Amino acid sequence: MSERPGSRHGSDRPERPAPPRWPSADHTTGGAGDLAVPGVDGSFAPGGVPSESSADSSSGSASPAGGARVVWPEAGQADDVDALDASRVPAVEQTGPMRARATAGSSPWPAAGSVLRTPARSRKRRRPAETAPAYAPHAPAPHAPAPPGVARPTAGAGPWPVAGGTGAAQPGAALPDSWPGRSDMAEVPEVSKVPVHPAAAPAPEPPRTADPVRQLMDTHWELCERAVHPLEIAAGLEAHGIDDRGAVARFRHRDVFSLAEELYVRVPRAEDAPPPPATAPSARNRGTRARTPLLLLPLLPGVLCALLFAALASLPADLPAAVPVAVGAAGTVAVLAAVRPALRLALRPAPQDTRPPGRTWGAALSCCCLLGYALYGDWLLAALLGGGPEPDAFAPVAARPAVPLTLAYAVAPAVWCARLFARRSRRRLAESRGLADFARRVRPLLGAVTALFAVALPLAHTAAALALEGRPPTAGALAGTAALGLLGFASLLLTAHGFAGAALVGTATAVAAEAAVLVCVPAARLPGLGALGRPVELVVSAWGTASVPVSAGALAALALLTYACRVLTGASAHHLRAEH
């Protein structure tokens, strides 16, 4: 309930027990937004006499000599200021919704455009200087009995509670401390603001109503319609200077809380359509547009990998063997180093620090192991099954160059798909009305994203194979790459949404399966353990060496994707990142 800068506030101060309403001056008291001096009419003629009264000394101490002087100002300069207002306020006609509101309650406001209400939508963004509500003196309540000893002037004659007819226009005229009205003035009257239609401001008499709460309601309409609890209105009213004394004196309420409860009941709540989803995605879109160059970052590993192969191919043949090895090692390190910032792009949606980073690193390490098997595992398995490997056998440096290149390029679609999933699912988060609804909306999204990646991977592999090897890849190679890529994609999705543990388990299981195969074959050579190697031999003889990584990767990927389909459709996987 922001203090609205730039609004004009008049004052209307009643008094206990039955308050008359005294008009008061009307001034521009704007905040930072409205620093223009209105009309530069700074020469207010102080026509009233400040009254003196003992302020309420509620805190127990005896009021010392001197007493409290409570100064209440006087009306008289309102007209020119209000004329200014009328010229400034552009829209004074009543619009549909506001009209409905003004007449919905039990207000006896005159219907003829007497309530200044700009439309609710425009009021949200209005600039203070343009449509600040004008406040004007309110008519005195006719039934107000004057306290004994106080000659209460009428509004036109200067509404000051003066003692004994000392109503001369002497601002400094001090009244004796023992003037008879003192005890009656012990309660300081309270402030409230009365809105009035600007067009009616030049007219001498603003509309009068028997319902003071109605005016309060109009003044604090936005606060009231947005409040979620009466206490919120109470806090807002107090911040605007209305407290228990004001509630008792002016609004006939026991305290400000019951006044707030009435306001809460009488003002209809703002429509429930939540604006936040409308603004939040736009902000996000703006952010992503700004980061478009950043989104090209996932292509970097692929580019580096291609450069590495190009460099290896262009090396002169007569160099010592250590040089290609060194170049290859350096290139591998560079590619892996480029993978890390690329993956961070996808990991950003999740609250990173809630995950122990060890699990993320473990999953990444497992993926590296799987990659190593994809490069050299088939060769090693074949060698092992054939009784080898020979002590001096070297693995081919680039046995299947298309595989690493494909996987390096696969980082890009993986990251993009993961980000797409995060963004789209967050939008569904704001749209869905329930958890089941959300799950229903997210499940096809997850499937679509996975399918997108699954399609992109063989395409990349085929392109890479054609470029590097000059022929399309075999079905086994395609399947192996697809399985490995899907496993990595599933673990990336899970990690990005806070399930790094599951990702670690899935990838580590695949690594363990492949390692077990590699261990079983030499272990079968030991006496008595020959049975260990039989299944492997059977599998390899039936489907070839490529079946091992394909089956291990595919099973793990399937398990992880199934798990992801269960947990990523839950809303708790999409907690927003902690802001601070």
Place this chain on the structure above:
Amino acid sequence: MVWCDRLLRGLGNHEFEIYALTRGARQEEAGWCDLPRNVARVCVAPLWGPAPAAPEGAADRPGFGRKERRDFEACFRELAAAVCTADPERRPAAGAGSGAGGGPAAPYDPPVAAEPRAVRPLADRFASGLYGLADLAREHAGLPAALRSEPALRILESACRAPGALRAAHSARVADLLAVADRLERALRPLSLDWYGAPGTGSGLAAADLCHAVGGGTAALAGLLACRWYGTPLLLTEHGVRLREHHLASAADAVAPGAAGAPVRALLASFQLRLARETYARAGLITPGDARARRWQEHCGAPRDRLRTVYPGLDAGPFREVGEKPPEPRGAGAGPGAGVRGRTLVWVGPVGPANDLVTLLHAFTEIRAEMPDARLRVIGTAAPGLPGGPGAAPAGTGTGGLGSLGGLGGSGEYGGPAGAESAADYAAAVRTLAARLFPPEPPGARALGTRTPGGSPVSFEEVGGPGLPTLADAYAAGGLVVLSSSTEGFPVSLVEAMFCARATVSTDAGAVREVLGGTGLVVPPRDPHALAVGCLSLLRDPARRARLGAAARARALELFTERQAVEAFRGIYLELMSYWPERDGAAAGAAAGAVPAPFARPPESHLPGAWPGSDGGVTAAARRRPPSASVPSWAGPDDPALAAPSGHGAEDAR
């Protein structure tokens, strides 16, 4: 918090342990000022940032197993149901009387008495859920993760859709549920802290004789738990009622772009309300800082017989010299032109939008029209000294040192940096306005009697700048102190002006009237004309000014001194401790299983030092750890006891 520091130093014979919650990184970076020697232990825990990782306390607290998860769901279901359910209509015809006329209502119907029985079951459900979660978190780590988990969301959803739920909660979307779960996790973080120790170990809150929570809401949670588990009496001090601040921030959020929707605000407000009610119901004594806080507490169910208003005390020492000097030289004549100082208005405080300097400047144009040689000096101070209403609370710009303790009060709804920026913008805008309203006069035109630089009648200065080395000098610079705030908590600058025996003209905001109590002028806020008339009437009457100033000083010295606050708390501490039955702590050495007897210990036995006939005091004195004065808590990790986290002062006065 400054007053906490004063309390620690004032009650030197009590031993304190400080448990602080921080609301942001800036608070932690600000560090601590020198702690007095009677602070034995400082623990800090963040209420911000990502949820603490579960395995932190894995050694002694295993994670949630199947049974714990079931228990958690049962407890959280209770809590969610209590939070999501609307209050039964408490006063159905609450506002109907206003239009219908009728006599003015009785000024104070006790709202507490009107608390119907229908509310009780909700409070009971809330309490059982809260304490059930606390018990779980005490035994097992992983409560934060569980609060963010899918089952928690499901429970929350079903509670929102249940019949009788809050109207706004019915329309909650999934994003709202997520936001609520996130905020609840933060608010309930004190449950999983390791501050509580165990009975008999002599460490943590279990060993404290009294918990003094300096702020309601989340900050009081730790004290609430200690009260439940160990019977530690809870003293709650609220200068600005946490619930009220929450609602103010929530209302401000409502119009902010991209803010949380109404369901989130409704559910969080409901949670805060239930928590406040529970806290007020359990607290042994509640000390509001002013009458407004008291009214809020009463409205939220604080029993009246346990409310004691304790005004935050200020140090009157720096202002003694100025206050005892007569404001204007005698014999200068009583006319309206007695000396430059007599015609100078002074405004002192942190410059911010809540201070409404624009009104002051407009009022000053009127004053100038009547009294052309009047001067206005706007003197900015660095930081608010006290937590207050909406004016002071968001302006957490200068919370250095012990200001970190200020984090206790809340859970980080305020945009701190934004507040600082808007304050700077506001200061610049005010200067621009002043330059436009009061163009600098040509040199020499009014050289005599002009002390402000540049010839302008309005000057902007800072305390510590040239000519104003101290705050007291700022008040001494003028004959009349003006406070023009549109919103205000506890008006510190007003009290300081009263210490300086300055007559004041203040706007009627916050606790101003209560503080002033008849020793100064009160005008309606945002009304330049009223302000001008008030200032003029005092500027023209030096005798009245002096009279008011003297009265103000007398009143301030009686009510608002540091000594008064410290003595009040000293008495409250002893009283609370004496009401509580003796606990079989390690120091008391009572036989286990003995029936606790109220009044078994006189309050004096809680004082440290050799107390004849009470070996407890001797034991405590011997047991006292070497004080870790002026060492930040994280600077000494060698002492394992110091590495603990959270938020409020626990007092350990054996």
